Amino acid sequence: MALDKSEVEKIAQLARLHVDEAEAGEVAQRISDILELINKMQAVDTGAIEPLSHPLDAVQRLRDDEVTATNQRDRLQTIAPATEAGLYLVPKVIE
Amino acid sequence: MLANTIAELARSLRKGEISSVELTRAYLDRIGQLNNELNAFITICEDQALAQAGAADQRLADGDPSPVCGIPLAHKDIFCTRDITTTCGSKMLANFVSPYDATVVERFNAAGAVTLGKTNMDEFAMGSSNETSYFGPVKNPWDPARVPGGSSGGSAAAVAADLCAMATGTDTGGSIRQPAAFCGITGFKPSYGRISRWGMIAFASSLDQAGPLSKSAEDAAIMMNVMAGLDPRDSTSVDLDVPDYTAELDNSLQGLRIGLPRQHFAEGLNADVEQQVRDALAEYEKLGATLVDIDLPNNHLSVSSYYVVAPAEASANLSRYDGVRYGYRCDNPADLEDMYKRTRSEGFGDEVKRRILVGTYALSAGFYEAYYRKAQQIRRLVRQDFLDAFKEVDVIAGPTSPHVAFKLGAKSDPVAMYLEDIYTIAVNLAGLPGVSIPAGMSNGLPVGMHLVAGDFQEARLLNVAHQFQQHTDWHTRRPALQSGEG
Numbered sequence: 001m002a003l004d005k006s007e008v009e010k011i012a013q014l015a016r017l018h019v020d021e022a023e024a025g026e027v028a029q030r031i032s033d034i035l036e037l038i039n040k041m042q043a044v045d046t047g048a049i050e051p052l053s054h055p056l057d058a059v060q061r062l063r064d065d066e067v068t069a070t071n072q073r074d075r076l077q078t079i080a081p082a083t084e085a086g087l088y089l090v091p092k093v094i095e
Numbered sequence: 096m097l098a099n100t101i102a103e104l105a106r107s108l109r110k111g112e113i114s115s116v117e118l119t120r121a122y123l124d125r126i127g128q129l130n131n132e133l134n135a136f137i138t139i140c141e142d143q144a145l146a147q148a149g150a151a152d153q154r155l156a157d158g159d160p161s162p163v164c165g166i167p168l169a170h171k172d173i174f175c176t177r178d179i180t181t182t183c184g185s186k187m188l189a190n191f192v193s194p195y196d197a198t199v200v201e202r203f204n205a206a207g208a209v210t211l212g213k214t215n216m217d218e219f220a221m222g223s224s225n226e227t228s229y230f231g232p233v234k235n236p237w238d239p240a241r242v243p244g245g246s247s248g249g250s251a252a253a254v255a256a257d258l259c260a261m262a263t264g265t266d267t268g269g270s271i272r273q274p275a276a277f278c279g280i281t282g283f284k285p286s287y288g289r290i291s292r293w294g295m296i297a298f299a300s301s302l303d304q305a306g307p308l309s310k311s312a313e314d315a316a317i318m319m320n321v322m323a324g325l326d327p328r329d330s331t332s333v334d335l336d337v338p339d340y341t342a343e344l345d346n347s348l349q350g351l352r353i354g355l356p357r358q359h360f361a362e363g364l365n366a367d368v369e370q371q372v373r374d375a376l377a378e379y380e381k382l383g384a385t386l387v388d389i390d391l392p393n394n395h396l397s398v399s400s401y402y403v404v405a406p407a408e409a410s411a412n413l414s415r416y417d418g419v420r421y422g423y424r425c426d427n428p429a430d431l432e433d434m435y436k437r438t439r440s441e442g443f444g445d446e447v448k449r450r451i452l453v454g455t456y457a458l459s460a461g462f463y464e465a466y467y468r469k470a471q472q473i474r475r476l477v478r479q480d481f482l483d484a485f486k487e488v489d490v491i492a493g494p495t496s497p498h499v500a501f502k503l504g505a506k507s508d509p510v511a512m513y514l515e516d517i518y519t520i521a522v523n524l525a526g527l528p529g530v531s532i533p534a535g536m537s538n539g540l541p542v543g544m545h546l547v548a549g550d551f552q553e554a555r556l557l558n559v560a561h562q563f564q565q566h567t568d569w570h571t572r573r574p575a576l577q578s579g580e581g
Binding site for chain 2: 003008011012014015016017018019027030031033034035036037038039040041042044046049050051052053054055056058060061063072075076078079080081082088090091092093
């Protein structure tokens with residue numbers, strides 16, 4: 001199935017990506033090509049087959065509810081683009 | 096000396112023929128001579144390497160028994176390293192210094208190995224040629240006009256060009272095995288869960304697996320002994336005993352049944368590559384193995400399934416790159432929304448953005464059943480093919496790639512690039528261990544043979560690879576490169 005420019009824009013918005021107007025056509029074509037490859041699997045009747053999300057069908061391991069990590073806020077924030085008083089700074093959200 | 100295996104270097108270090116500092120300097124010199132041309136390393140950490148080598152020499156003097164103590168290695172730049180930049184091949188992380196070491200890095204450090212630097216890779220491991228790296232493509236040491244494969248192309252090229260004794264990589268759809276094939280080295284992808292993914296930057300979490308790139312299967316076994324094991328910090332790492340992977344290397348292959356999937360010897364396979372692989376398989380017959388034709392009937396669906404599962408998981412994993420906590424942030428954002436969108440659009444390359452878009456589409460409202468669920472159902476069929484095959488045979492063998500290394504720029508169409516991994520992708524979907532070993536040469540370029548075994552049969556697989564290398568010398572072939580020392 002082929003995607004048009006407006007559908008690409010919608011997906012890009014969901015993914016918080018900006019697609020240039022000039023590139024939108026090519027992006028739509030590339031994505032459509034990939035979807036065509038993917039859609040080969042639609043020919044197979046997978047009816048009641050259980051989806052496989054983990055090769056060994058493993059489930060999440062649980063551990064005791066104990067504190068295992070120490071507070072490293074200051075160290076972790078040294079690599080942030082902008083912080084103040086232990087908080088991450090982002091552009092103003094409320095006018 | 097620099098072309099030697101880990102096992103050989105470990106003996107030389109203990110005999111005092113060379114120190115780890117001398118060995119480390121020799122590799123750093125060779126990196127200095129060749130890296131401008133090959134672009135295999137993104138970061139070279141000379142000072143840290145020499146400091147680690149000095150400490151390793153002391154440990155060796157004190158009788159440290161680890162075979163990797165004092166051995167120089169390179170880490171794919173997807174493994175977080177404290178105090179050394181970790182870029183993942185992306186502008187997004189071009190200046191990122193992790194606050195901690197990945198478990199794999201921690202284990203090599205604890206064993207006394209020496210980190211020479213971080214190797215180039217396709218951006219966020221998305222690619223089969225190393226051409227999507229923000230830091231430029233790696234050149235194949237056998238022919239600089241050709242790609243080294245990907246995504247662990249820097250690691251494969253570094254091992255092949257003797258810029259390091261060993262390297263780490265990751266394999267989500269063939270990213271260790273295909274570059275190993277293109278560069279003429281041994282590349283080993285363990286079972287899903289065998290090696291901790293903690294500190295390994297996530298691409299597709301249900302497929303990603305770390306593994307060794309090395310000069311021999313024996314070296315891969317030595318590296319596996321360091322890398323494998325349960326890690327409480329990775330809930331998908333398995334709680335299974337770790338055997339000594341070197342213990343079974345010398346076992347006889349008498350009676351071994353090797354399955355040859357008809358689907359891997361079909362249309363699309365280069366005739367000379369097929370001939371080289373068939374000749375290699377004849378070696379196994381001489382060693383007492385039997386070749387059996389088998390079927391993997393759903394193999395042709397594996398690429399389709401993978402290109403839903405991997406992008407879907409990637410779109411979720413890469414949502415964390417938003418310019419808030421670490422990594423790239425765009426200049427002068429107008430508002431929060433603008434910051435997210437411009438940070439991500441400027442920080443990610445085209446292939447990464449494409450996969451995020453595909454994954455977002457597959458997971459979006461109304462399409463989940465038709466794509467993600469369907470792909471996971473196909474994934475079970477693909478795995479079941481292998482389980483059925485392993486009732487008849489012990490290992491499965493075939494070509495790693497349909498052809499030898501291709502020229503830089505030859506595959507600009509994403510779908511053509513995706514089909515590069517036609518023989519390797521199913522193994523990731525099934526979670527099985529696989530290895531590529533050098534099996535011949537075609538027009539002066541290496542040909543890789545792909546071997547696959549059942550869940551957690553790593554020791555058996557390494558045994559099968561090692562026995563081939565005991566009776567052939569393809570793995571000892573090296574590209575002709577200008578160098579001061581050999």
